[in-house]
Amino acid sequence: MAHAGQLTAARTPRPALADPVTMVRIAIIVGVLAFWEVLSRSGWLYRDVVPSLVAISKAVGELLIDKDYYWNLGWTGFEVAVALGIGGVGGLLAGLILGSNKLLGKSFEPYLYYLGPTPKIIFFPVMIMWFGIGPGSKIALGTISCFFPIALSTAAGMRQIKPVLISVGRTYRANAWQMMTKIYIPAMRHPIINGIRLGLGVAIIGTLLAETKLSNKGIGFLIINAYSTFDMPRMYALLIVLFVLSIGVNALVGRFGGLDKIKRS
Amino acid sequence: MAAIVQSFDSKASATPSSSDAIMRVEDISMRFSTPDGVLTAVDDVSFAVRPGEFLSVIGPSGCGKSTLFNVIGGLLGGYEGRVSVAGETITGPHASIGMVFQEESTFPWRTVVDNVAFPLELSGMAKAQRVERARHFIKLVGLDGFENRYPSELSGGMRQRVSMARTLAFEPKILLMDEPFAALDEQTRLLLGDKVLQIQQQLKQTTLLITHNITEAVQLSDRILVMTYRPGKIKRIVDIDLPRPRTSDIVSSEAFGRYVAQIWSDLREEASRGMSDDEKTRQGGHPR
Numbered sequence: 001m002a003h004a005g006q007l008t009a010a011r012t013p014r015p016a017l018a019d020p021v022t023m024v025r026i027a028i029i030v031g032v033l034a035f036w037e038v039l040s041r042s043g044w045l046y047r048d049v050v051p052s053l054v055a056i057s058k059a060v061g062e063l064l065i066d067k068d069y070y071w072n073l074g075w076t077g078f079e080v081a082v083a084l085g086i087g088g089v090g091g092l093l094a095g096l097i098l099g100s101n102k103l104l105g106k107s108f109e110p111y112l113y114y115l116g117p118t119p120k121i122i123f124f125p126v127m128i129m130w131f132g133i134g135p136g137s138k139i140a141l142g143t144i145s146c147f148f149p150i151a152l153s154t155a156a157g158m159r160q161i162k163p164v165l166i167s168v169g170r171t172y173r174a175n176a177w178q179m180m181t182k183i184y185i186p187a188m189r190h191p192i193i194n195g196i197r198l199g200l201g202v203a204i205i206g207t208l209l210a211e212t213k214l215s216n217k218g219i220g221f222l223i224i225n226a227y228s229t230f231d232m233p234r235m236y237a238l239l240i241v242l243f244v245l246s247i248g249v250n251a252l253v254g255r256f257g258g259l260d261k262i263k264r265s
Numbered sequence: 266m267a268a269i270v271q272s273f274d275s276k277a278s279a280t281p282s283s284s285d286a287i288m289r290v291e292d293i294s295m296r297f298s299t300p301d302g303v304l305t306a307v308d309d310v311s312f313a314v315r316p317g318e319f320l321s322v323i324g325p326s327g328c329g330k331s332t333l334f335n336v337i338g339g340l341l342g343g344y345e346g347r348v349s350v351a352g353e354t355i356t357g358p359h360a361s362i363g364m365v366f367q368e369e370s371t372f373p374w375r376t377v378v379d380n381v382a383f384p385l386e387l388s389g390m391a392k393a394q395r396v397e398r399a400r401h402f403i404k405l406v407g408l409d410g411f412e413n414r415y416p417s418e419l420s421g422g423m424r425q426r427v428s429m430a431r432t433l434a435f436e437p438k439i440l441l442m443d444e445p446f447a448a449l450d451e452q453t454r455l456l457l458g459d460k461v462l463q464i465q466q467q468l469k470q471t472t473l474l475i476t477h478n479i480t481e482a483v484q485l486s487d488r489i490l491v492m493t494y495r496p497g498k499i500k501r502i503v504d505i506d507l508p509r510p511r512t513s514d515i516v517s518s519e520a521f522g523r524y525v526a527q528i529w530s531d532l533r534e535e536a537s538r539g540m541s542d543d544e545k546t547r548q549g550g551h552p553r
């Protein structure tokens with residue numbers, strides 16, 4: 001009898017809070033915060049390097065009502081968006097060409113593979129010379145950052161398309177444009193979306209890194225500014241807000257194009 | 266019933282004159298160069314297809330059936346000979362020919378209705394109209410109620426029916442199918458055969474079916490073209506004088522059994538030739 005009771009209990013969905021995984025996750029966050037607070041009050045580290053949670057929360061609050069912050073956030077967002085636009089379209093086109101042309105694919109791919117994982121920040125001095133210290137050089141760095149993962153995953157995706165799907169398009173006499181938009185690109189949706197996701201990540205990194213190096217606007221500029229004026233609470237507040245924003249944007253890209261509705265093959 | 270048999274017989278006995286045929290396959294040969302030399306996959310195959318006819322091509326595995334299918338469908342170049350539809354030589358995929366492939370070929374990112382509407386979408390038909398047409402063909406293959414499902418939510422047999430509906434929606438003069446049910450179990454295959462018979466009798470659709478399944482071929486066909494094993498030539502053409510309309514029940518009739526036995530004896534020769542061929546190459550290739 002008790003056994004039967006146990007079975008039914010296991011089947012009814014438990015409230016989310018009682019779920020052991022959720023519990024452990026909450027415990028991790030609480031643990032980290034507690035550790036942080038102990039560290040900040042202990043005086044072990046140099047004064048203010050680890051500000052208290054109270055100070056950081058206050059700084060976050062101040063940040064969120066700061067006009068200056070939104071203006072700079074707008075610039076960074078703009079730079080990332082333009083970089084992703086240019087690098088994304090360029091990467092997609094390059095991937096489509098390299099994936100469909102064996103000769104070009106074989107010739108170019110080694111370069112892409114070796115350049116792909118190279119930190120693009122090494123090109124920053126060149127970008128500064130070409131595009132100045134304004135948003136131009138940040139966009140350029142973001143663009144070359146996201147070009148590679150998108151081009152590589154598009155080219156790889158192109159080669160994984162089932163040949164029979166291409167035959168189907170040919171027998172219905174689809175023209176080149178229809179083949180591209182109705183067969184190739186949808187058939188490659190998973191590698192393309194993955195490429196865009198990776199590309200977005202490195203575009204954000206590239207842009208922010210460039211902003212912290214040499215710039216006059218953007219979130220990276222604010223962070224490095226807070227750092228050099230030793231406004232630690234503000235710096236941490238910026239990092240936290242940035243972190244949350246990146247997670248949000250990434251989640252958004254995951255749903256991009258109704259990804260979770262489109263069934264896998 | 267007798268009347269049906271008679272009318273069918275009179276139709277079947279008429280031999281196709283050159284003007285009568287909807288499609289002609291003339292002296293088709295296809296060679297592939299392989300590391301072991303030139304391989305003749307299809308050797309000098311000729312036949313004609315009459316309008317409204319159900320013609321099957323049967324032969325042992327590796328005899329060149331899919332090669333022939335791809336040549337007729339205009340997907341493969343570099344062959345000798347000529348394929349013509351209503352007198353017009355084909356040079357690539359032709360608007361009169363619709364193909365159903367052996368492999369699973371539905372688009373996983375489209376729902377059933379969007380899959381079936383695909384050829385209509387390519388031709389620029391308005392959305393409301395093409396959805397209505399697609400629904401008609403979905404109903405024809407017995408998938409009504411599944412319009413908004415994705416292929417991943419369907420069984421293998423249902424997916425093959427989606428592919429078939431999609432090609433029927435293309436409204437080809439000639440339906441070309443390459444072992445569309447090869448991956449399915451025998452019972453499903455027979456029931457789908459019923460569906461194909463129903464559709465064929467309803468649409469009077471000219472159909473060319475490639476298969477290596479004798480039961481399927483006899484169940485469905487007006488004529489069966491038996492191919493030899495490598496090089497793929499035509500060994501025999503068998504007229505199937507079984508009454509129509511047919512259902513899968515016909516497989517238990519005596520006449521059906523005779524046809525199956527006749528074709529099996531033809532095919533057994535070829536199949537065993539194929540097997541001993543394989544053994545020879547294996548022994549030759551790897552001497553002990």
Ligand SMILES: Nc1ncnc2c1ncn2[C@@H]1O[C@H](COP(=O)(O)OP(=O)(O)OP(=O)(O)O)[C@@H](O)[C@H]1O
Nearest residue numbers: 297298299306325326327328329330331332333477
């Ligand atoms: N592209 C190709 N290059 C070289 N050889 C090929 C090619 N396509 C087919 N062949 C060869 O041609 C022969 C016929 O192949 P095909 O696929 O037409 O056979 P099939 O009758 O359809 O067989 P199955 O019933 O197993 O599908 C085989 O020996 C195959 O190895």
Ligand SMILES: [Mg+2]
Nearest residue numbers: 330331332367
């Ligand atoms: Mg085949």
